[in-house]
Structure formats: structure tokens, C-alpha cells
Amino acid sequence: MTRLLLLTTLLLTSPFTHASLLAPFRNEDGSTRWQYVANFSSGVLIILLTVAAFVLFVTWRRARRYNIELEEIRGHLEERVKDRTAKLEKEVAEHVLTEKRLQASESYIQNILSSMPLVLVGLNREGMITHWNRRAEQVSGTKAEAAIGRNLWSIYPDITVTPQHIEQALEKRQPLTLRYSQPGSYHMDITVYPLENYVEPGVVVLVDDVTRxxxxxxxxxxxxxxxxxxxxxxxxxxxxxxxxxxxxxxxxxxxxxxxxxxxxxxxxxxxxxxxxxxxxxxxxxxxxxxxxxxxxxxxxxxxxxNAQAEPANVVDILEHSLTQASEALSLPDAIPFGKIRVERHFENEIPQVPCHITELQQVFLSLFRHAYQSLAEKAQAKGLDFMPTIKLYVGQSYDSLSLRIQHNGTGLSSEEQMHLFEPYVHSANVEQPSAAADRRLSFAYFVITEQHRGHMAVTSDPDVGTTFHIQLELH
Missing domain, CATH: 1.10.287 (Helix Hairpins)
Known part of the structure; x- marks a missing residue:
């Protein structure tokens, strides 16, 4: 109020104020009518206060309305936040559960792959290893950490799968089956599976040891x-x-x-x-x-x-087989087997060997038949200048018994030596299949290597002759 009076006084007393505006507040003699000034200032103040009160009231109503709207918006936001939080918590819980299931499934699959008795190798198109199970580690001697990301053939050169096999499986989109065997040692079934609906093209190689x-x-x-x-x-x-x-x-x-x-x-x-x-x-x-x-x-x-192996003297079995060969082996217009010179080189005190006597006799008889055919063939070609001879060697070599049956007849070519111990398969291109089959020794090889767990090999030269090597375990 005091400030308003001072303001009014300044306005009335200011020399810059227009005289007509101050005229109602002055007497005729020029003095100020303070009563009029006070009344005017009070009226102006009341009007200003009324306007201010009205503005404040309108502002309060508007602020109140805004507060109500804000409270509603806040409530909606809180509800939406709660709903969203609940959904996020549910999604997070589901994600955690899914992740645990995926981890459990991955661990389960890894355990299955690792415990498989097969060699399992995952490869991409370039032949880089993407998976390497425990059996692969045992066979190759390389840990999975060192194998993954490397080229297959650089760490496992003995595997018979080639890059062409991988390309063939990927192009045809069909499994490719291979069989690799080393007679008397091992037999392997190899399968190349192409990966379908996978991000990166690749294959899975399974190597199954089917030897047993x-x-x-x-x-x-x-x-x-x-x-x-x-x-x-x-x-x-x-x-x-x-x-x-x-x-x-x-x-x-x-x-x-x-x-x-x-x-x-x-x-x-x-x-x-x-x-x-x-x-x-x-x-x-x-x-x-x-x-x-x-x-x-x-x-x-x-x-x-006899189903059970029994100890026997191999020299006696060999001599009996010679007697059988002398009585049973003969060819038309050929020297009888009994006329062939036989040289015996036997060590003293040969230990007995656990064996199947009858089967071993058949092995020796098959070898004598094979030798007799070669000797008769060379005798017909050489005539009287040729002396057919069979040399027999028996001796102990460490924990095994070593036998050699050597003859100076027509030797075997490299191709014949390669297929000598394989079963004969009839082919229409062979002019005399019976003769070809008679030259095979698959049964003798089976008896020595499988039944007696021994070893059998052949060395031959077409001009010198052939030697059959047999090794039998003493225990």
C-alpha cells in the first residue's frame, strides 16, 4: 500500500506527467488533494488485487486440472510400466529357461557325440574342422582344441576321405558311403553326410571300425x-x-x-x-x-x-601235409608231386603251438598245391634242365614260430601278389575263372590271420620263385 502511494505521488509530482492527468488531484491554488490521491490509489489497488486474485484463481484451477491430468497420466504410465515390467520379467524368465534348455541340449548332444564309439568329424566345404569328438582324439592323437579350425588332412593324413568326396556329397545332397579295409588288420566303414538347412555348407564324416x-x-x-x-x-x-x-x-x-x-x-x-x-x-x-x-x-x-585250439607240433603237421600232397596232387603230363625235391631246414626243439590242426593242414596243403602248379608250369617250360625244389624253414623267433615255404617255380607278378589273399569274385572277362580261383589263397589267409591270430605274407619274383611267410604266436 505504501509503495502504491509512493508511486502515485511520484506520478503526480513528476514533472514529466501531463498536467491534464494531474488536474483532478490539485486544488486551484496548485496544492495536492491528498484525499483524492488516497482514494484513487485505494481503488486502483483494489482493482489490481481483484484482477490478481482472479488470475491466481484461474491459474490455480488450470494448475489443478493439469495436476489431475498429470496424476492420471502418471497412473497410466505406472500401470504401463508395471505391465511392461511384468512382461519383461516373464520374457527374461522364459529366455533364461530357454537358454538353460539350450545349454542342457547342447551339453547332452556334446556328451552323446563325445561318447560315441565312432570317429565323428565336422568339416566345412574347404575341409576345415568344425567338430572333433573324443574318439577322433584317441585315433589321431590330437586334442579337439588343437584340431578345430585346421585342415583335416594336415592332422589326419591316413583318413581315406578326399576333398572330392566332400564335394560329391554336397553336390548330390546324399550320404556317401566308403569302405576301407586292410586284410588281417582293420576294416572301416566311412560315411560322409551333407549338412542341410545349415548356415555354412559342410559335411559330417563318420568312421566306424567294423573290424570285429x-x-x-x-x-x-x-x-x-x-x-x-x-x-x-x-x-x-x-x-x-x-x-x-x-x-x-x-x-x-x-x-x-x-x-x-x-x-x-x-x-x-x-x-x-x-x-x-x-x-x-x-x-x-x-x-x-x-x-x-x-x-x-x-x-x-x-x-x-575241433572248435578249441590244442597244442601241436607244426613240423608233424607239415610232414603230414606233405604226405597228403604226394598222394593227392597230380597234373596231366606233369611231374608228380612226389618227385619234387623237398629240402627241410628245421631248428631243433621246436616248441608246440596252440592251433587247429585240421585247418592248419588245409593251409599247408593249399600252399603245396599252389607251389606244385607253379613248379609244374616252369618244368614244362624249362624241360630237363630244371630241378623243381621246395624248401621248408621252421624256427622260433622270439614269442612266435616262423615258417617259410619256398619254391623255385614260376613266380607271381605284382598284381597277383596284391590280390592273392583276397576272395575270388567271378568276372566275365576272365577266360578261365576256375584256374584264377584256384590260385587264390583267401581261405589259407583267413585261417592264419583270423583263427590263429598270426601273420601271413608272400614275396615273389617271376624268374626266381615264391616264398610264403607264416608267423604263429606261441602263446
């Missing part, structure tokens, strides 16, 4: 063959033995009649024919006795098979 399964299958097959051979040998021997005995009896009776001279006197004109007939009868008797010996060997083979 193949050995078991081969043993079952060979046991079935041996059983069939034994049954066949027994049937053939029994069917042939009875009529053969009758034929031999008739031959001996006829020979006795000729020797008695009752049929033809010795001084008759047919005495030369008589000698010729006697020679034919003697030859027929010798052949009959040879057939009789073969039948006895067949019966012995049929009865001698």
Missing part, C-alpha cells in the same frame, strides 16, 4: 564252409570207399589168377600181353591205393575238426 564285426562274420562263414566241407567229405568218402574196396579186391584177385599161370602159360605166345596186363593191373592197384589214401585223409579231415 567283419572278423566275426568271416569266422562264421568259414566255420560254415568247414562244416559243409566236413559233411561233404564224409559223404563222398563213405560213398566211394565201399565200391573202391570191391574194385581193389577184384584187381587183387585177377592179379593172383594171372600170377598163378592158370589163365595163360608163361611160354605161350601171349606172354608179352600177359606182362602188359599185369603192368596195367599193378598201375590200377597203385591208383586205387592212392584213392584209398585220399579217402582216409577226407575222413580224418571230417573227424579231426
Amino acid at each position: 564285426r567283419v572278423i566275426t562274420e568271416n569266422m562264421l562263414i568259414q566255420h560254415d564252409k568247414l562244416s559243409s566241407m566236413g559233411e561233404l567229405a564224409t559223404a563222398m568218402a563213405n560213398d566211394i570207399y565201399t565200391p573202391l574196396q570191391a574194385i581193389l579186391f577184384d584187381l587183387r584177385s585177377f592179379q593172383n589168377i594171372l600170377d598163378s599161370g592158370r589163365l595163360l602159360p608163361e611160354d605161350s605166345a601171349q606172354s608179352n600181353e600177359l606182362e602188359r596186363v599185369q603192368g596195367l593191373l599193378e598201375h590200377a592197384s597203385d591208383n586205387g591205393r592212392q584213392v584209398e589214401s585220399v579217402i582216409r585223409n577226407l575222413l580224418q579231415f571230417a573227424r579231426g575238426r
Whole structure:
């Protein structure tokens, strides 16, 4: 109020104020009418206060309305924040649960892949390793940390999968199956699987060691063959033995009649024919006795098979096989096996070896048959200047028994040596399949390597001859 009066006074007393404006507040003598000034100032003040109060009231109403709206907006925002927070918490919980499940699934898959008995290798198109399981570590000797990211063939050069196999599997989008085997050592089944619906093209290589399964299958097959051979040998021997005995009896009776001279006197004109007939009868008797010996060997083979290995002297088995070969092996217009020179080089005190005697006899007989064919072939080509010879070596070498059967007949080519121990598969391109099959020694190789857990190899030269190497474990 005081400030307003002072302001009014200044306005009235200011020399710059227009005289007409101050006229109502002055007397005629020029003095100030303070009563009018006070009344005017009070009225102006009341008006200003009223306007200010009205403005404040309007501002308060507007502020109140704004506060209500803000409270509503705040409530909506709080509700939205709560909803969003609840949704985020739910999404986070679901994400955590999903992540745990993914980790559990990944750990489960990793454990499965690591515990697989197969070699499992993941590769990209360039042959870089993306996965390397525990079996791969054991086979290659390289840890997964050192293998992943490296080229497969730089750390595992022995694997038979090539980059062409990977490209072929990716192009055809079909699994590619390979089989790799080293007879007598191991057999592998290799499968290349292309990865489908994957970010980066690649393959998974599975290497399955099927050696034990193949050995078991081969043993079952060979046991079935041996059983069939034994049954066949027994049937053939029994069917042939009875009529053969009758034929031999008739031959001996006829020979006795000729020797008695009752049929033809010795001084008759047919005495030369008589000698010729006697020679034919003697030859027929010798052949009959040879057939009789073969039948006895067949019966012995049929009865001698034993599922359990038993200790035996290999030299005795070798000598018995030589006797069988002398009685059974012969070729038309060829030197008899009995006329072949046999050199024996046996060490003293040869230890006994656990073996299947009958099967081992068949192995030696197969080798003698193979040698006899080569010797007869070379004897026909060389004539009298050639002396067919078989050399036998038996000796102990550390914990095993070493045998060598060497002959100087026609040797084997590199191609024949490569396929000598493989089973024969008939081909239309082979002119004489029976002869080709007869030159294979797959059964002998199976008996030595699988049944006796030994080793068998061949070295040969076409001009020098062939040597078969056999090694049998003593224990």
C-alpha cells in the first residue's frame, strides 16, 4: 500500500506527467488533494488485487486440472510400466529357461557325440574342422582344441576321405558311403553326410571300425564252409570207399589168377600181353591205393575238426601235409608231386603251438598245391634242365614260430601278389575263372590271420620263385 502511494505521488509530482492527468488531484491554488490521491490509489489497488486474485484463481484451477491430468497420466504410465515390467520379467524368465534348455541340449548332444564309439568329424566345404569328438582324439592323437579350425588332412593324413568326396556329397545332397579295409588288420566303414538347412555348407564324416564285426562274420562263414566241407567229405568218402574196396579186391584177385599161370602159360605166345596186363593191373592197384589214401585223409579231415585250439607240433603237421600232397596232387603230363625235391631246414626243439590242426593242414596243403602248379608250369617250360625244389624253414623267433615255404617255380607278378589273399569274385572277362580261383589263397589267409591270430605274407619274383611267410604266436 505504501509503495502504491509512493508511486502515485511520484506520478503526480513528476514533472514529466501531463498536467491534464494531474488536474483532478490539485486544488486551484496548485496544492495536492491528498484525499483524492488516497482514494484513487485505494481503488486502483483494489482493482489490481481483484484482477490478481482472479488470475491466481484461474491459474490455480488450470494448475489443478493439469495436476489431475498429470496424476492420471502418471497412473497410466505406472500401470504401463508395471505391465511392461511384468512382461519383461516373464520374457527374461522364459529366455533364461530357454537358454538353460539350450545349454542342457547342447551339453547332452556334446556328451552323446563325445561318447560315441565312432570317429565323428565336422568339416566345412574347404575341409576345415568344425567338430572333433573324443574318439577322433584317441585315433589321431590330437586334442579337439588343437584340431578345430585346421585342415583335416594336415592332422589326419591316413583318413581315406578326399576333398572330392566332400564335394560329391554336397553336390548330390546324399550320404556317401566308403569302405576301407586292410586284410588281417582293420576294416572301416566311412560315411560322409551333407549338412542341410545349415548356415555354412559342410559335411559330417563318420568312421566306424567294423573290424570285429567283419572278423566275426568271416569266422562264421568259414566255420560254415568247414562244416559243409566236413559233411561233404564224409559223404563222398563213405560213398566211394565201399565200391573202391570191391574194385581193389577184384584187381587183387585177377592179379593172383594171372600170377598163378592158370589163365595163360608163361611160354605161350601171349606172354608179352600177359606182362602188359599185369603192368596195367599193378598201375590200377597203385591208383586205387592212392584213392584209398585220399579217402582216409577226407575222413580224418571230417573227424579231426575241433572248435578249441590244442597244442601241436607244426613240423608233424607239415610232414603230414606233405604226405597228403604226394598222394593227392597230380597234373596231366606233369611231374608228380612226389618227385619234387623237398629240402627241410628245421631248428631243433621246436616248441608246440596252440592251433587247429585240421585247418592248419588245409593251409599247408593249399600252399603245396599252389607251389606244385607253379613248379609244374616252369618244368614244362624249362624241360630237363630244371630241378623243381621246395624248401621248408621252421624256427622260433622270439614269442612266435616262423615258417617259410619256398619254391623255385614260376613266380607271381605284382598284381597277383596284391590280390592273392583276397576272395575270388567271378568276372566275365576272365577266360578261365576256375584256374584264377584256384590260385587264390583267401581261405589259407583267413585261417592264419583270423583263427590263429598270426601273420601271413608272400614275396615273389617271376624268374626266381615264391616264398610264403607264416608267423604263429606261441602263446
